[in-house]
């Protein structure tokens with residue numbers, strides 16, 4: 548990414564410094580190896596739509612090897628990286644997010660789980676990168692399914708795989724994203740905050756994020772405040788997505804989140820977005836309705852995804868699908 552100059556910074560959004568504080572103790576931590584995991588997951592999804600997971604079972608070795616390969620890719624000259632872009636819908640992207648004018652202090656790779664990409668575009672080590680990515684995605688998808696099954700149990704749903712089967716389906720429309728936020732030295736000098744990735748909710752069912760030890764992630768609480776999530780490179784952070792909000796008829800809330808650029812250190816995050824097959828109807832589960840009406844109109848993941856891609860990052864995408 549080119550170094551920051553006045554002209555390039557002007558398109559980015561700044562936010563006031565006083566806005567977010569860190570409340571490390573607020574963020575729920577779920578130990579997947581403990582019997583109370585299912586209850587803690589349900590509570591966290593109801594209150595925050597967000598939690599941190601420890602004892603997740605993804606080997607650290609697999610994580611750090613993939614991270615190293617991703618960093619090698621991002622350290623290539625821009626013209627090399629751009630050979631793997633633009634992300635239409637998959638590939639390398641820089642600064643522009645989506646197609647509707649959002650920008651951030653970020654470069655990224657968007658990939659899907661079907662490995663249909665021409666990996667030779669991802670630098671000299673593309674074969675290694677492909678293998679590492681494959682095994683990482685398998686482990687993370689397994690963790691996502693374990694979490695979704697604990698969730699179903701915690702919600703006392705009889706069919707334990709009611710959510711996880713959507714990710715296990717070979718047609719599952721899941722996405723993988725690697726975000727690289729270069730350090731932005733001007734911020735360190737000016738003491739300002741700049742948006743790396745603007746506020747949004749994830750449209751899918753569930754997202755699993757792992758980052759290096761650089762801060763930046765913030766989540767939005769129901770009381771209208773933003774809190775900074777202390778980074779932890781040994782753990783995963785889980786977001787409830789819009790589709791899970793609908794399937795639980797609003798009992799779980801998709802979490803609004805954003806990432807701020809860092810003045811001193813670069814941040815690298817890898818996110819798995821677990822999505823259903825395109826033809827899947829996204830509707831509240833009958834066992835969670837208890838005689839209540841659905842809060843949402845009926846739609847398929849294909850319809851929701853289409854509407855998502857026509858929206859701006861910060862839009863309330865579910866708003867169009869709410870029953871009035």
Ligand code: GA4
Pocket residue numbers: 644645646647649657722724747748749750751820855856857858859860
């Ligand atoms: C947010 C979650 C995922 O990163 C993503 C993003 C997608 C993109 O980068 O192309 C979107 C965004 C995300 C939601 C609104 C639209 C689409 C950018 C954007 C402005 C890959 C996804 O599925 O939705």
